[in-house]
Ligand SMILES: Nc1ncnc2c1ncn2[C@@H]1O[C@H](COP(=O)(O)OP(=O)(O)OP(=O)(O)O)[C@@H](O)[C@H]1O
């Protein structure tokens with residue numbers, strides 16, 4: 152057990168070393184969400200009407216945060232697929248290390264990366280006018296929620312990465328999962344404008360519950376959801392936690408098993 | 416004692432359509448080198464992956480160092496080193512980073528990992544490029560680093576899957592040198608190759624595999640004997656062919672064959688160089704100057720030819736479909 156943890160940490164350290172050797176990766180993985188902040192704040196923001204005190208940006212930032220951590224799925228998946236392609240996974244599997252070390256290490260590394268990216272995003276948000284009105288403890292709790300959500304999704308990424316045989320396929324698959332998930336939600340615009348059936352999907356979407364949870368923790372009323380009075384929109388915090396547990400309960404065992412049996 | 420034993424391994428892919436291993440059995444005596452020789456698609460990588468615990472066979476049994484690879488893979492992993500067909504190291508990291516990381520994963524401890532990394536880099540003449548990302552390495556350097564990574568804890572049994580494929584002649588020579596030194600240190604080595612020359616050079620024993628089966632095994636000499644002994648070959652002007660054939664027939668006492676296009680006369684001989692001198696003397700006495708003359712020991716190419724009916728390289732281009740048809 153002690154070895155399993157230290158093995159995983161070696162893998163995490165490897166990821167940090169990679170970032171140190173190619174810092175561009177870090178730069179680009181933060182530029183993209185910052186770009187989204189600017190786009191939505193200044194390009195679309197003007198045409199989305201809201202009576203939110205402090206303006207659209209208050210509602211937008213939680214959405215962008217959730218979107219950013221949701222993309223962890225793609226990062227984890229493609230990182231792993233790349234290792235598979237290069238035969239590195241084979242080497243790791245031939246070492247006398249715990250079978251979970253590589254995947255656990257990878258998910259931890261991606262979470263560390265999320266901390267950095269979220270910090271940059273928080274600053275960017277602040278610069279463009281984002282001001283959470285709850286206290287610091289709630290704001291921190293919000294970020295903790297975001298990190299946990301990213302962590303849960305990176306297990307889905309592990310599964311996608313191990314299942315696909317080619318890094319390019321992985322890119323597409325992760326895109327197909329994360330893109331509708333983040334846009335078919337309350338993250339950027341009210342769900343009330345959607346056709347009725349889609350509204351249900353959007354409201355039960357884990358991204359929506361996460362966004363709603365963050366808005367609540369940041370001291371906002373969740374204006375972009377809560378049309379149907381459904382359980383997820385009434386209890387976003389609880390529902391988000393349930394989702395994280397469910398995602399992990401499904402994908403942790405699936406991924407570990409897939410990894411054990413993976414053979415290129 | 417046998418360090419590696421594989422018995423009746425069968426491995427199929429795509430629901431049995433592709434039989435990668437078809438009742439393959441082999442073993443390696445402790446401290447010796449077995450070369451698994453076969454063309455593309457023969458099943459070399461599949462064999463290595465099963466023995467290195469990466470892949471479970473459909474059926475069959477295998478042990479490494481006396482440990483069952485299917486029942487106790489974790490124990491097997493502690494005593495083996497594997498260097499796969501394609502160098503498997505982290506390209507973004509430096510050579511040093513990689514070796515230290517693998518040291519940590521073998522639970523060597525921080526300082527011990529660093530020391531071992533430095534030692535191996537030195538040994539494989541990589542010290543100068545230790546701090547450069549692997550991306551900037553040449554194929555030969557990459558391959559050496561990959562080998563170094565598989566030697567971190569001085570494995571008892573080492574698996575090398577085509578260690579010199581893709582290297583230039585110099586890189587290959589260097590690699591051979593490195594491997595020969597490892598063998599001197601007493602490691603048991605199973606090495607796969609497509610190069611007959613390489614098997615000849617490095618191995619104590621050779622197992623020739625084709626379509627997932629061992630079709631012949633033995634020392635390089637034994638295999639060569641299977642194809643017959645030495646042949647004497649003479650090339651002469653067309654006008655002298657008839658006389659020369661008579662001379663060669665007398666010395667050889669066996670069936671003489673003629674390749675008219677090459678004007679080459681050949682026959683099996685049992686007395687080697689003596690036969691060569693006899694033929695040359697007789698030719699000289701008859702006033703015939705041969706254009707070329709020599710003794711030819713059968714190469715492993717000939718071995719392959721006589722065992723399978725095709726040369727090793729020819730299968731390279733053969734599509735998988737063809738193989739399937741042959742089997743059904
Ligand atoms: N994952 C797989 N799915 C389907 N067929 C496979 C798979 N892996 C190997 N094969 C097939 O099994 C056979 C043996 O493959 P293997 O990789 O062991 O050959 P090899 O001797 O290592 O060849 P090479 O010299 O090209 O490396 C080949 O016909 C190959 O196409």
Ligand SMILES: [Mg+2]
Nearest residue numbers: 459460461500
């Ligand atoms: Mg191979």
